[in-house]
Amino acid sequence: MAQLNLDAFLEGIPPGDSIYVAGKYDRWSADPTSVEPGWAALFGALVNGGIETAQAPATPARGRAAVGGVADARAATLDSVRALMLIRAYRVRGHLEAKLDPLGLKIPAAHPELDPASYGFGPGDYDRPIFIDNVLGFETATLRQILGVLRETYCGPIGVEFMHIQDPDQKAWIQRRIEGAPWRTAFTPEAKRRILERLTEAEGFEVFCQKKFVGTKRFGLEGGESVIPALRAAIEVAAQSGVDEIVIGMPHRGRLNTLVNVLKKPFVAVFSEFQGAAPHPDDVQGSGDVKYHLGTSVDLEIAGRMVHLSLQPNPSHLEAVDPVVVGKVRAKQDMAGDRRMRRSVMGILLHGDAAFAGQGLVAETLAMSQLIGYRTGGTLHIVVNNQIGFTTVPAHAYSGLYCTDIAKSIQVPILHVNGDDPEAVVFCAQLLAEFRQQFGCDAVLDVVCYRRHGHNESDEPAFTQPLMYKAIRTKKTTRTLYAERLVAEGAISAEGAAALQTRFAEALEREFEASKSYKPNKADWLEGKWAGLAPAGEEDEPKECPTAVSLETLREVGLALCRVPADFDLHPKIARQLEEKRRAIETGEGIDWATGEALAFGTLLVEGNRVRLSGEDVQRGTFSQRHCYLIDQTTQAEYVPLNHIRPGQAQFEAYNSLLSEAGVLGFEYGYSLADPHCLVLWEAQFGDFANGAQVIIDQFIASGESKWLRMSGLVLLLPHGYEGQGPEHSSARPERYLQLCAERNMQVCNITTPANYFHALRRQLRRNYRKPLVVFTPKSLLRHKLCVSRLEEFGPGSSFRLVIPEIDPIAPPEAVKRVVLCTGKVYYDLLAARREAGITDVALIRLEQLYPFPRITLPKVLAPYVNAEIVWCQEEPRNMGAWTWIDRRIEEAAMAAQRSRARPRYVGRPEAASPATGFYKVHQAEQEALIEEALAV
Secondary structure, X not given: OOHHHHHHHHXXXXXXXXXXXXXXXXXXXXXXXXXXXXXXXXXXXHHHOOOOOOOOOOOOOHHHHHHHHHHHHHHHHHHHHHHHHHHHHHHHHHHHHOOOOOXXXXXXXXXXXXXXXXXXXXXXXXXXEXXXXXXXXXXXXXXXXXXXXXXXXHOOOEEEEOOOOOOHHHHHHHHHHHOXXXXXXXXXXXXXXXXXXXXXXXXXHHHHHHHHOOOOOOOOXXXXXXXXXXXXXXXXXXXXXXXXXXXXXXXXXXXXXXXXXXXXXXXXXXXXXXXXXXXXXOOOOXXXXXXXXXXXXXXXXXXXXXXXXXXXXXXXXXXXHHHHHHHHHHHHHHHOOOOOOOOOEEEEEEEEHHHHHHOHHHHHHHHHOOOOOOOOOOEEEEEEEOOOOOOOOHHHHOXXXXXXXXXXXXXXXXXXXXXXXXXXXXXXXXXXXXXXXXXXXXXEEEEEOOOOOOOOOOOOHHHOOHHHHHHHHOOOOHHHHHHHHHHHHOOOOHHHHHHHHHHHHHHHHHHHHHHOOOXXXXXXXXXXXXXXXXXXXXXXXXXXXXXXXXXXHHHHHHHHHOOOOOOOXXXXXXXXXXXXXHHHHHHOOOXXXXXXXXXXXXXXXXXOOOEEEEEOOOOOOOOOOOOOOEEOOOOOOEEOHHHOOOOOOOOEEEEEOOOOOHHHHHHHHHHHHHOOOOEEEXXXXXXXXXXXXXXXXXXXXXXXXXXXXXXXXXXXXXXXXXXXXXXXXXXXXXXXXHHOOOOOOOEEEOOOOHHHHHHHHHHHHHOOOOOOEEEEEOOHHHHOOOOOEOHHHOOOOOOOOOEEOXXXXXXOHHHOOEEEEEOOOHXXXXXHHHHHHOOOOEEEEEEOEEXXXXXXXXXXXXOOOOOOEEEEEEEXXXXXXXXXXXXXXXXXXXXXXXXXXXXXXXXXXXXXXXXXXXXXXXXXXXXXXXXXXXXXX
């Protein structure tokens, strides 16, 4: 019988509602056209023993009724329908009675929808043949046979959740591969011995570390060892189906085990790190990180093919690595040209149960999984389900039935499996890896296990979970139980199983001895796509790399920005914008911010560098300034001028993201880790919204190179400036980024000219190293008549300017009484007010780059103003903005310029709890006051 009919016509019928079904049948018997076509097809199939189409309803089987009577035919048909309702109930609800807890503490309660009595079947009905038309593989079966298959399939060591999926092909695919409990016979004796060997390695490593490094934190995998053979099995399936590269992300628990037993990091290296040695040579700089945060990468031969495996390093913010991994996967697929199917590179994410349910980044990552700009052909999620958080039990950790319920939001299969049944675990991992390759979407494996020690090896878990840990203390390990099972089956001898343990322990002992003199010979970075790049130098102000472009190329790119197909129905307002842009390019005057940005993108594209921009509404731009994707007003078709500059250019992509900050920024950071030759940018709708991505900024962007030797050239565009739009639309919180700055880890800029912005973007790819760039981008300046540049400022002889000195013809430097230092949009407020008032003895100097601080350039600019006091002017409150970070640096620069009056004076808003007022009149009064104070000598 067709699965579609079963789902469509049995959905929502309460168990035991035979009156409803009988009524339908009686009407159909009297007149086949009196019921819905689907019901007609269903009854026809059951009575006639064949599938009928909904367009041609079957007539009641009169001959059959004549033999046994109408009543018998009616009873047989109702038996069939009730049996099918029972089968469907098991497919939907069977997981509720699955035996998932290896500790045996959670005994599943009987569910009424799984009870045959709910469908009208009594004890005497179990051995009566029922026609079910090859459902479960039987044309006719007794209720006892039906229940046997259903219980074994859905209520054994695997709980299957798949009936929430709307795609019938996906649903049918899973059903075919799960019904009949094929995991019981899926493995040959040789395959079983291989599972035992991998369990031996997983357990043996943990036991060895526990013995050699007593009390040392390692977040071991004890209790969840089945994850290692499952992970290896999934990788093998992926390799066999053509995957060339796999990127893995995971929390602490089991990371060291995964490093050595999956990614084959040398045991000697890990044991060396246990003894306090660095994971890289002494001449490589960086703060490093604890060993259970580190990653690695390796090329291994798997299933007869070379496959690149990498484990992404990540901090204690457990699920923060999720979007980083999928972003990295996406970048690698793009680099490989796999833009349609996206099967060549695969992500695997391991999670803890409490984190998977509790961390919002999980939901954000899942939400990205099928979006055009972020899909990766599916991620395999493996939940190492300890059945507890640190000390928090599930009843306090999540509201749903399972920690994986959040995954139902994207309609993916979820398999729950008892971690003490290694064959079932490996079977599920293989099945879901196949599913990912077949359908290109996520899949979730929930390995229900336990944590033999506490949160870490020095914790005492019995303080809070005495009953759980009483059961754990007396429980045999998964490896022991499986070895006993294989011995009983005759798949291996007891001596052979013991020999596996002995050989592995001896090998670990040899590696341990070697670790005492082990020295790493290279750092795991600047290889592959990163070859040719180098660590940044130690100079305060390194020589600016060439970022200028020929005027001919600038005009070529600029005119392409204004060109649209003849039959393209352009919005009139955008047509006017393009015409203004054309005039600016042709005259070489009045190039605004958006055009300067587009010129940076376009020149990189024609030089062979891809550009990827994402964020909320970036195609148009929050302030309707960018319009990098033009929309035909008649057909809704898209046209991207940047992709039509010249033949053979690289590709520009801009994606309007989902309404997410942390997830999308993590994704773009991951993307930037994979491809150093692509300019990757993330734009916040307003700079303040980056607050929601602070973990990604703190733990990855600012410190990733120092901790993990991972460069990133990611650009953060954060609209910033006080225009009276309230506290959430004014400040991008410059103080937070400046506080994170040290060791030349990133650049923080508040740029005031389109040309300088152009050079800042281009230098991201023109230097021989990569650093994140934070740009506080303008809002009102996007259309400010003074915030424009000449074409020659992009051309030969131009470059990025760390400091922009006075531009007006004011008094001679020795006659200047005050130098006002500032950054960003406030400069134009000061400039307009000074010009209006005719003030000539106050100089305005712009700091375009706040960090790395211009220690060499600024003293040179200050030096001529020998008689002037120094003022720092900012729009932000005194406890925000750059002041508390920059005041002593300005003083040092002034002293270097041999100034006697070196200490700067603050001018700006007073300290405040909120970044800005929400009342425009108050804002205007504050702004006027600080401008007046800054210029009043």
